[in-house]
Amino acid sequence: MTTLTESKxxxxxxxxxxxxxxxxxxxxxxxxxxxxxxxxxxxNQAADTLFYDAHEPANRFSASDTIRHQSALYLTTGTRxxxxxxxxxxxxxxxxxGRHDTLGGACSRESNTMRYALEKEHMHACRDSxxxxxxxxxxxCHEFHLEKHDWGKRDITSNINxxxxxxxxxxxxxxxxxxxxxxxxxxxLRAERDVICLISxxxxxxxxxxxxxxxxxxxxxxxxxx
Amino acid sequence: MSSTPLFTKQLHHAGMWSGxxxxxxxxxxxxxxxxxxxxxxxxxxxxxxxxxxxxxTLKGQHIFHVRTPYCLHxxxxxxxxxxxxxxxxxxxxxxxxxxATLVATKxxxxxxxxxxxxxxxxxxxxxxxxxxxxxxxxxxxVPNLNLFSKVVADDTGKLTYVSGHSxxxxxxxxxxxxxxxxxxxxxxxxxxxxxxxxxRNVKLEVFATPPPAADDPCRNSRPENxxxxxxxxxxYALLA
Numbered sequence: 001m002t003t004l005t006e007s008k009x010x011x012x013x014x015x016x017x018x019x020x021x022x023x024x025x026x027x028x029x030x031x032x033x034x035x036x037x038x039x040x041x042x043x044n045q046a047a048d049t050l051f052y053d054a055h056e057p058a059n060r061f062s063a064s065d066t067i068r069h070q071s072a073l074y075l076t077t078g079t080r081x082x083x084x085x086x087x088x089x090x091x092x093x094x095x096x097x098g099r100h101d102t103l104g105g106a107c108s109r110e111s112n113t114m115r116y117a118l119e120k121e122h123m124h125a126c127r128d129s130x131x132x133x134x135x136x137x138x139x140x141c142h143e144f145h146l147e148k149h150d151w152g153k154r155d156i157t158s159n160i161n162x163x164x165x166x167x168x169x170x171x172x173x174x175x176x177x178x179x180x181x182x183x184x185x186x187x188x189l190r191a192e193r194d195v196i197c198l199i200s201x202x203x204x205x206x207x208x209x210x211x212x213x214x215x216x217x218x219x220x221x222x223x224x225x226x
Numbered sequence: 227m228s229s230t231p232l233f234t235k236q237l238h239h240a241g242m243w244s245g246x247x248x249x250x251x252x253x254x255x256x257x258x259x260x261x262x263x264x265x266x267x268x269x270x271x272x273x274x275x276x277x278x279x280x281x282x283t284l285k286g287q288h289i290f291h292v293r294t295p296y297c298l299h300x301x302x303x304x305x306x307x308x309x310x311x312x313x314x315x316x317x318x319x320x321x322x323x324x325x326a327t328l329v330a331t332k333x334x335x336x337x338x339x340x341x342x343x344x345x346x347x348x349x350x351x352x353x354x355x356x357x358x359x360x361x362x363x364x365x366x367x368v369p370n371l372n373l374f375s376k377v378v379a380d381d382t383g384k385l386t387y388v389s390g391h392s393x394x395x396x397x398x399x400x401x402x403x404x405x406x407x408x409x410x411x412x413x414x415x416x417x418x419x420x421x422x423x424x425x426r427n428v429k430l431e432v433f434a435t436p437p438p439a440a441d442d443p444c445r446n447s448r449p450e451n452x453x454x455x456x457x458x459x460x461x462y463a464l465l466a
Contacts, residue, residue, distance in 0.1 A: 063280070064322025064369035068416045073320070073383035084367050086325050099383075103290070103320060105281020110303035114286050114454045127301075153275045154365040168379040172291040172316065174284050 005077040007094035007188050009035060009222055016221040022214030023124050023203035025133030029054050030191045030221060035093065038199070039218040040163045043183040044211035046202040047162040048106045048126045050155075051081060051089045054194035057149045059085040063102045063158040073168060075100040075160065081189070089195050094188035097181045101161040103174065106130060107204045116206045129200035130156045137196055161202075162187050164209050178208045227252055227399070231431040240347035240425040242411040244356035246271040249462070252310065252401045252435040253408065255428055257374050260394035262426035263415040264373035265323045265349045267357075267366075268298060268306045269407040272465075274362055276302045280319050280369040286450040290379065291316045292371070295443040297451050298400070304458040305451065306406050308444035310435075311399035314392045318372035321385070323349025324416045333423035346423055352411035360407055373398055375415040387417040401435050401444070403458050 011017065015034075020026045022045070030036045038047050053059040065082040067073060075081075077095045080088040108127035112120040134151040163181035168174050203214050232251070236258075237243060247253055248271075255264055270276035279301035287296050294312035297305045329348040338345040350367070357366055374392035377385050412428050414420070438445050438455070445455045 058364040062322065062367070062369070064320060065325075067385070068321045068328075071385045071417060073379055073385065084364060086327055103281060103284055105279065105285070108282075108301065108303070110457070111279075111282045111286070111301070112303075113457060114282070114299070114303040114450050118453055118456065157368050158280055166285075167381075168290040168383065170378055170380060172289060172378070174288055174290045176285070 003077065004096050004098050005094045006096055007037065009037070009188070011220050013222065014220045015223045018219045020199060020201045020217050020219060022201050022216060023129065024201055025129040026197070026199040026201070026219060027133040027137045028197050028219070030195050030197050032191050032193050033224060034191050035188055035222045036191065036197060037186050037188040037220040038162055039184065039186040039220065040097065040181045041183065041218055042215035043185070044163070044178065044181055045215045045217055046164040046204070046209045047217050048200040048202050049160045049162055050130065050157065050198040052196040052198070053083060053087070053089065054196050057155065057196065059083045059087065060155070060157060061089060061160065067102055073102055075102060088192045090189040090191050092187060093190045097163055097185040097187060099165060099180055100187060101164040101166040103168070104161050104164055104166045104176065104209070106159050106200060107202065112206065120206065123205065124203040126200035126202050127156055130198060133198050133200065137198070176207050176209055178211065228434040231433055233432040235430045237412045237428045237430065239427065240352065240411065240413045241428070242352040242356050243430065244359060244407065244409040246405060246407050247402050247432060248405045249402050250435060250437060252399050252433045254431045254433065255373060255398045257392045257394060257396040257426060258429055259426040260392060261390060262374045262392055262412060262428050263418070264410055264412055264428055265353070266371045266373060266408065266410040267353060267368065269362070269366070270300065271405040271407045274360065274366070274407060276300050277366065277368060278306060278371070284319060286454065287448050290319070292319060293317060295447040297444055297454065298371070299454060300404070303454060304461060305403045305454045307400040307402050308438065309398065310401045310444060311397065313396040314374050314398065316376040316391065318375045318377045318415065320369065321372060321377055321416050322369055323353065324413055325350040328416055332421065347413060349411055349413040349416070352413060353409060356409045372415050377417055385417065387415060387419060389418070389420065401438070403455070
């Protein structure tokens, strides 16, 4: 059973809103104390997401550290997203979906050849969006002097898949199932320090993670919780 | 596999090791005491931005753990290594490694000044020390394998460490399909609830091994693995 937690925040009062189309990337600094909401606008859309300490990008979201800290696989309200240095980067404070994935990672053109067919290599994939989004971070976040960090493939690590359902069975099988999400469902996080948010709105057409129909997500940011 | 190892090394206590093993060789791990854990990361020795990828290994084979005849995948659609033999039957892929905070919280502080070489080590420090010798560092830390350790998930995703999973004398044989930088340590599993600090000794042996045949069980264990082997062969065809 999952518990759903609604937010009291109204998007009308938000300080920043951005619709991210399927197949696009999004990179932005979320400052300590700000609230970031990611909305699954039309339902069953995977939002592949990475977070980095904005002042020290080598300190970044770690799927395995987050899993071991909570001794559990899935993310929901109350989960702290733990970094490679053991720091809490963000905390999930509201969640109307109930379960988010830490194991499925991102699709890539190379892994599509392995998973589906060698001739699928041309299809757009999350890692390409992540790479381009990471390369643009230095340009879009001047105040953090991120140009000193040479962004590239090494920064693309195991990500969160918000709204994606990847159940694990007690005998150790792993499956991709149709999403537990639906139109308008969202997850909301409070930044515990200044963090860079890097999202690839997943373009995958070969499995049910996007219900075979990738759709937009919306990112909404409030300056303060109160 | 050749009967005489080309290389033998015993990892003592919380030991660590890194080295390049070329394709056509196999690495055997032996759990000398029972209850061992080997944290392991893999990189393309010739291009280390290509690295072991937990999600691709799991979703490519529809599994949450690894065992023979499964394979360890890179993030470039290729296979670093095949698990050609395995007495434990389940190796954790998701729990990562211990860090200094976890070790101090679970086992107490035991520094070098007081304890000399019985001091408490942790998995993260061991990875970073060995990665640095190959020009790698914090940006190259990704979710690692935990060989010999079993962790199961219930329907809600809650994880439980299974103690006593690996027996004394247990072995795992990895056949390398790529020239691979292997980085490993024998620190205890991060979810091991045993309150006693007791990293187990592990033996490493490297053997020459023939290339996989067309009917190789690992290559053919999944259609995804067949394609990953083709990708790997294409990569080396261009380098040859």
